[in-house]
Amino acid sequence: MFEQLKEKPADKILALGQAYREDPRETKIDLGVGVYKTPEGVTPIMRAVKAAEKQLWEIESTKAYTALAGDPAFTDAMVGLVLGDAVARDQVSTIATPGGTGAVRQAFELVRMVNPGARVFVSDPTWPNHLSILAHLGMEVVNYRYFDSATCAVDFAGMLTDLEGVRAGDVVLLHGCCHNPTGANLNMTEWAAVVELLNAKGALPMIDIAYQGFGDGLEEDARAVRFVAANCPEMLIAASCSKNFGIYRERTGILMAVAQDATLGKITQGNLAYLNRQNYSFPPDHGARLVSMVLTDADLRADWQAELEDVRLGMLKLREQLAGELQRLSGSDRFGFIAQHRGMFSRLGATPEQVERLREDHAIYMIGDSRINIAGLNSETVPILARAMIDAGV
Template sequence: MFDTLKPAAPDAILMLMGLYRDDPRSDKLDLGVGVYKDAQGHTPIMRAVREAEKRLFEEQNTKAYLGLAGDVRFNAQMTDLVFGGSVDKTRLRAVQAPGGSGAIRMLAELIKVTNSDATVWVPDPTWPNHIPILRSATLKTATYPYFDAATSSVRFDAMIDALKALPAGDIVVLHGCCHNPTGADLTIEQWNVLAGVLAERGLIPFVDIAYQGFGDGLDEDAAGLRILADAVPELMAAASCSKNFSVYRDRAGVAFLLGRNSGEADIAQGQLQGAGRVLWSMPPDHAAACVRIILEDEALAADWRAELEATRSRMLGLRQGLAEALRRQSNSARFDFIADQRGMFSRLGLSGDEVKRLREEHGVYIVGDSRFNVAGLPGDRLEELAAKIVAVL
């Protein structure tokens, strides 16, 4: 059986990790891998998470399954965190999933069951794993205009024109905040226009909110999703705790759905849980339990919010610092957009050859489309990095 297999296509980021690992240069710099790193280049365990783990160890007295929906108290806390008071919660349902990717995959199964003929539209560009996850559920995918590489901004008029031409019932994937890989987000005014178009055209938003709290703040980053939830009759969303709680390897996420009414929401939730039963049987508990402990405890939640805010502020400072260093080194405003964008990622706008030269000649590792991890920037080496970037232009 296995002799018929062909080698899997290499993963570009994993290949980049291997090249970085084997590079003997002491001044090499990894800006490719998409996890948060502190000033020491380490992905830390947050203080509140560490305390929640201690409490969980002391209090948990069984490892029995919690059920198909997972930890319902975790789901309730995440519902409040993501949606606030923006929507009638009798129409909203939540099911725990293994990370944001698991939530996307579960919701893709729901689309297949409810409307397998629908096309799922994703922004161009989008997170590289979006399309493979959707296609793994045998869904049809296509792209709509989103990012203008020449201006490093959102092609909003082209985006709206494209969405206005779509047939009712199609699905539109949107990044709730901190657009990956571009860092270019919609404004509140644009979210309001978008909500009107989706409602008018009968299109169903599918929001991936993986970076809540990394952009402008917890509530600010969820504002677009909340605007949509107030405007459309049906909606899907996938939330991740990997970034804002830094529980990457422990995989905690939530799949949300908004129904036209409570009865339809109940039926859809049953189908969603059935999809989870087939995909992974029961969701993992550890990270979700820790998140629930944090959000249910006022002091722990306050400490978590404070550390998250420090993380967000640090990334904004790195963005500003790199933009200023690049302005000095290039004697131009070409890279000023970096300071205006949000989240962990932006694109430098380099060609493939320039990305290769940056790696081979200067030991700076970024993804082939010139996406770089803002959190990986060395705060004390921004001028040096800027000089290397300008050297390959």
């Protein structure tokens, strides 16, 4: 049987990381892999998470399973974090998942179970794993325009034009904040127009929010998700704790299904639990329990929010420094978009040839579409990147 297997293409981001590790040049800079790093190049354990882990070590008395849907303390805390008071709690069905990726996968599984013919409209570009999962599930994908490579901003007119093609029962996948890979976000006026269109068409919004707190702040980053929840009959939300809690390897995420008709909650919850049972049975708990401890303890939460704000402001400072350095070197404000983008990522607008030149001539590693991880920089490497970009003709 195994001889029928075909070799799968290597993950481009992971392959880039391997090439970086094998590069002997001491001046090399890794802007590829999407994890937060301190100026020293370390992905730290957040103070509040470490404190919660110490507490948990003292008080945890069992490693028995939790519930199929995950620990209620975790799901309740995450609903509060993401949705606030946008909708009543009984309008939200939830399952804990192995990371945000698990939430995305379960969301697509739910859609396919309910409507096998549903098309999924996906921004061009989007996180590559969205497309990989959809292809694996055999679901039809329709791209909609999102990023204007000339202005490095949202092509909202193109986006709306393409979304006019949605039909009742289709799904439109949106990024809640800090769009990956571009860093370019919709404003609230644009969100309102999208909601109006989707409601008129009878399409289901699905929001992937993986970077809450990395853009404009915890509350502001959730604003769009809450607006959609309050103004659409139904929606799906896939949320990740990997970035804003720094617990990447603990694989902690949540899928939420929001329905204005709260009578649908029981059957929706049952179907979500069923999907967990079919895929991995009981979800992992360690990271989820740390998150719930941090969010429900006033002191831990305050410390977590303070550290998260430091992370956010540090990335904004790097954005402003890079934009300013490029303006100084180029004599042009064409790179001002870098300071306007939000989150860990920006797409620079470089060609694949320029990206290759940056790697070969300057040991600067980024994805072929010129997506960079801002958190891979520090105040000393920003000028190096800026000079290299000008030298490469970006």
